Amino acid sequence: MKILVLNCGSSSIKFQLIETDSELIESNTDRCIAKGNVERIGTDEATLRVAVPPNPSKSTTEEILDHQTALTRVIASLKEGHAVADISQIQAVGHRMVHGGERFATSMIIDEEVEKEIQHCVELAPLHNPHNLRGYFVARKIMPQVPQVAVFDTAFHQSMPPRAYIYGLPYSYYRRYGVRRYGFHGTSHRYVAFRYRQIFGKARDEVNLITAHLGNGCSITAIEKGRSVDTSMGFTPQEGLVMGTRCGDVDSAALFYIMSKDELTLHDMSTLLNKFCGLYGISGESNDMRELMAASAKGDEQAKLAIEVFCYRVKKYIGAYSAALGHVDGLIFTGGIGENAPEVRALSCEGLCELGIEVDAERNQAVVAKEGEISTPASRVRVLVIPTNEELLIARDTFRAVRGLPHPH
Ligand code: ADP
Secondary structure, X not given: OEEEXXXXXXXXXXXXXXXXXXXXXXOOOOEEEEXXXXXXXXXXXXXXXXXXXXXXXXXXXXXXXXHHHHHHHHHHHHHHOOOOOOHHHOOEEEEEEOOOOOOOOOOEEOOHHHHHHHHHHHHHOOOOHHHHHHHHHHHHHHOOOOOEEEEEOOHHHHHOOHHHHXXXXXXXXXXXXXXXXXXXXXXXXXXXXXXXXXXXXXOHHHOEEEEEEEOOOEEEEEEEOOEEEEEOOXXXXXXXXXXXOOOOOOOHHHHHHHHHHHOOOHHHHHHHHHHOOHHHHHHOOOOXXXXXXHHHHOOOHHHHHHHHHHHHHHHHHHHHHHHHHOOOOEEEEEHHHHHHOHHHHHHHHOOOHHHOOOEOHHHHHHXXXXXXXXXXXXXXXXXXXXXXXXXXXXXXHHHHHHHOOOOOO
């Protein structure tokens, strides 16, 4: 089945055309036929980039004033690149939806009822859900006969028990406003956990895993027998690990102190917390791990400190989730940093022998931007690098939803 995967932002659309079905999933040979993006929608300088492997990617700059025109251009470019002969070959569309609140624990075919429920969740993700939904409206208009499926970042974590998702706040805030841990990056954590079990031929209920998605945004999840039982991001993606520009866990009273000292408004503070913290805030120079590693190697103390804080936080969470799970079979690193930075993986696992985690220095150095095991043969916990592929998981879920097949976590 040919599936168009869409990730719509306020002025952008990322897309992939993926061929998948049950057999291809089983043999891990489902593949991306074409991919690309449209940026700066709403201007006369929008760029449309499309790659149909093995051909080199093509980029054009043109006036694209709205998402409908953007998607029409995307589909035309798929025809021009011979990825599809005709629009009718696209059999389903899978949409990345950031927030499904407590209403969605699985991917759903979007009908009137589901659309209404997604609208209810807009309040929880005002910066993302409206744009994700816009992608749906536009795709429905252009392809009215084609089923559309919503795949939520939060759905995987709906299996968390209340002890993991309830905050130590007055309970009424949970009841009245839904303030609780939701967790994000669910498609990534689910994808790498599935792949781990596929590599070792294990059933869902045979393994407990800790999955660390370290990209610009970072989160880590404890997975017990295929179900997320705890995750580091919370009510919003602010909580947990130190990230590119977000601070992760911080004493909430410190924020009030800073606000009063610098006379900051709520808006100022929100900007500070989203854009100027984390690796960027500590180093004072960059949110890019590559640049920080290069600067640190040249003796830059602030860059070194940022990397140390980042890795120490990952290590603390590995310890916490080892305790939450009781027994851990595998630890997986993914995301731009997790896949490409052996130094970060080594530092995050340093001194965890007591927890059964031993990284092999040579293997670790050798696994960059590819799948591979990096633990020593004696390590009780297998440590793996597995490149994430959220679009592939969205395509697989879309296929299963359309065919009425169950969604294995
Ligand atoms: P996003 O969360 O936006 O999808 P990515 O998963 O692409 O982000 O991760 C981006 C991060 O990955 C950046 O901090 C970048 O520095 C880091 N990264 C990418 N390549 C490397 C590398 N070779 N070494 C270290 N870090 C890398």
